[in-house]
Amino acid sequence: MGPTPHIAVIGGGSTGAGIARDLAMRGLDVTLVEQGNLTHGTTGRMHGLLHSGGRYAVSDQASATECIEENRVLRDIASHCVEMTGGLFVKRPEDSEEYFQKKLNGCEECGIPAEVVSGEEARAMEPHLAKDIDKAISVPDGAIDPFRLVVANAASAQEHGARIETHSKVTDLIVESGEVVGIEVEHDSGPGKRVHGTEGGTEEIRADYVVNATGAWAGRIGDMAGLDIEVRPSKGVMTIMNIRQVDTVINRCRPKGDADIVVPHETTAILGTTDEEVEDPEDYPEEQWEVDMMIDTLSELIPMLDEARTIRSFWGVRPLYEPPDVGSDDPTDITRDFFLLDHDERDDLPGMTSIVGGKFTTYRMMGEQIADHVCGKFGIDADCRTADEPLPGSEDFSVLRDYMDEFGLRSPIGRRSVERLGSRADDVLKTDGPNPTVCECEGVTRAEIQDAIEGSGSDLNAVRIRTRASMGNCQGGFCSHRMASELHSEYDEPVVREAWDELLQERWKGQRHALWGEQLSQAALNYALHATTQNRDQDPANGDPVDFSAFDSGRGQTGSSVDSADVAADGGTDGY
Amino acid sequence: MSDAETPPETEFDPVAPNTGEEFEPVDVFPDSDDFDLRPGADSCYKCSTCDTNCPVAEVDDDFPGPKFQGPEQWRLKQSDDDHEIDDSVMDCSNCMRCDNACPSGVPLSQMHNTARGEYVSEQMDKLSVEYIRNRILANYRTSAFFASKVPRLANFAMNFGPARWVMEKTLGVTSERDFPAFAKQTFRDWWADRGGQVQSRENAKAARKRRGLPEDADKKVAYFHGCYSNYNTPEVGKAMVRVYEEFGYEVVAPEQKCSGTPMFANGMLDDARRHAETNVSSMSELVDEGYHAIASCTSCSMALRQEYPELFDIDGIDKVAENTFEAVEYLRIHEDLKGEVQAADVDGDLAEEFAYHAPCHSRNQGLDRQAVELFRDLDGAEVEDVGDSCSGISGTYGWKEEKYEKSMEIGEEMFEHMEHAEGETGMTECPTCAMQMEHGSGYEIRHPLELLEAALVE
Ligand SMILES: Cc1cc2nc3c(=O)[nH]c(=O)nc-3n(C[C@H](O)[C@H](O)[C@H](O)COP(=O)(O)OP(=O)(O)OC[C@H]3O[C@@H](n4cnc5c(N)ncnc54)[C@H](O)[C@@H]3O)c2cc1C
Ligand code: SF4
């Protein structure tokens, strides 16, 4: 065997990260490039359902079968990203009995464990379900955290020698003598971890093979080499509720339709979704009626949603693909299966393969097939181990621990932290210094924030997706500045300020479609707080560097020595 | 029912009501302690007003405060399985000030009470000294019941130095405080001796006649005296009866148990529920007959009005909650109490200047200014408000050895204001606030009903 082939993977979503891990574990040299954060694309804007396959059991049995297989694998290798909530397909009186039977049979045909439960039993499981539902089918649906999963895949790839470049955009494919031989990349802030304000630059990354895993953007990468990849992006809305009204995934048992699923996710419940074709995966309308429809329609299943608090809404685009000869009109008819497009076979351009379509749930399987394909190109015969080897964080761990004794944390906070960190909990949470709670809504402590900063540099949105800090009901109102403070003293004031601004922008963005009722009060309070205590309404310090030396160093600093460990964070002990 | 009609005959006789012993309530909602309160977190916008109003958080740096304990903890909790309640919930005194402070209607005390109940029933070691001590403190009624049979002996034994030392060392009941004295005759014994409801009816009729009211006017109340005025301060109960009769009300004193307040504060929801079943059963039948429930203790009225329907699902519980009033409040609503007080004067024992403390639980019912405003124009007595701080005892909280210091620290502000007040007699509606006031200032403490009695009853 010759020198180790170097593979460039474009796209840091679930697909790209899964491919990178698989290839790296098989011993190949891998560079993953992603234009934003990990999960910047569709992966960070999906529903978080670990499919049992039930949703496709009637319409797309091939996908359904793949789902249940991968569902079992992920429970095992990604246990710290998965919550096995179970799922129900709920039939209302007006829903078709015939379809209910079809669903049940379909599940059986695809090997999905399914059981009929009466309306009463369903309500005993989920007391907030509507009183008049007929019955339901229970299936092994689950909830999965896409951020944690992708970060763990990237971390594992890195452990196996891969290079991960975020905030690095592929601007061109390098084609020499009719073959793709590399990519041209524009770094936002220099290679490695992202640090705001660091000089960026372009880099030519030569590769023996390129994998295009850019999902809805795949066509754009294709364009760079004159290839025609017909991805049909289709948008969907998701609305996040402040609390979990249900602890089980609730699906409406009817053929296709909008607003037919609620997924409990961490502290929240996420309502979804729609399916509507859009032109541009980055620029499409986000409309309030879509959110209203989620709440109105899903209230038929869970009446209390009507009055409940939503904290934000977001949209994602599906990277749907169908071979040019099928020609479905309705995006819901397009298969959820994935396609591997070898551009040598397809377009006579060797050196690159694109992977399009598919689902989050089957990301590993997609990675395995691509890795097989790439290894085949180089005559490498290495086994895929991604189905057996747990992701970092998912090695043996238990969430039942004495949080106070072991970590000095109150039980709900310790519990949440350990759930997020999995087997890494001891490494991260056992610190010598004080470990205050930074984000109170989600129970995220300084130790976890620091661990995330170590992994992702000064990017607070990257810290956010790793920890859930600022994703609770105040949406960063009370913790954004604390998160920013955690960047100090490793990073300077201008870096901290920029990272902080960026986080706040991102937090406000998603709340635009939740501004009524309680979340409006929250937004008003956040605004007032930020304006009055941080000068956020009109910051004179923006732009010019602040002369911090002009400020004194605070009470008690001059002369007397202050034992900082004695001062309570709320100023409680000094009587002021 | 019009005034002219006589009440319909029922099998229920308020003089000898159901004994409570063989009472078998129907469990409408077996898991009623398992309420899912996560939706309550929707109302919280995290302003921290509750935290700044929590007297325990102010003195106890280890206590995370109501915002964490209520909406945050509930939101982080999962309804299933093994999500534990943080043990700090046992440090909350259940003063309920957070409830009153929240601008957004978060059901804070309901969250605390429910979480505490869950903590105690699922996580607390039932053989631990803390559990046993809390259970004894929470079931004050039981101890008081036995003590009242031998009040002299009990008064001696309970405050006998070596015995108290042992109690502190083995049970964690502070020896700093004196146990309240047990009355030689309980309120209920007095009531029975006096002729019970029959006598009360006579007295009410006579008063109505005196006042020129129709003799058969439909004025009747059911007195929820609670444990303390029964066993320790029957003079409060007697004052209630005499004042109400003076206004022409017929009083009944139905079968009743502890309101549950000390049990909520200690997470003993099963005990509280058992007692609540008796109370609700006897009160709801009376409410059906047109009685209103009247309490002289503001924590008792709070329990019946707010905590019962929040925590339990017992037949008739909402009806009882809607028809419960605090004793002075009720008269303010239905009588020209202000006018009568203005026209009256006091002399003798109660011609005093009182340092008045509004109990936290009265605040939640909007009653914190009532005594001060009512007695403003009374000749011969002055009532001065000593501020809106918490007394710090919060029922059983200040009795716990490990909480005693904190309890006194919370009370400091009130003691200071009492010291600065003109008078040297205290006044409050709450029996445990009264203990704390007495303990911190040495003043004798009276109940507003006693002053009303002195002013209005011949
Ligand atoms: C509304 C909605 C709900 C969904 N819900 C579920 C669900 O519940 N369960 C499930 O299993 N699946 C679900 N899916 C499907 C699933 O989200 C996607 O199939 C999956 O996330 C696609 O991942 P990906 O890595 O292929 O694409 P992406 O996550 O989009 O990754 C592509 C990445 O490429 C990057 N990129 C693009 N261009 C460039 C460039 N020039 N240079 C560098 N990087 C570039 C992008 O920034 C992006 O991060 C949902 C999809 C949608 C739209
Ligand atoms: S006062 Fe109410 S809204 Fe404010 S933090 Fe406390 S519970 Fe939340």
Ligand code: SF4
């Ligand atoms: S009930 Fe009182 S002690 Fe308990 S959290 Fe509320 S304010 Fe604090």
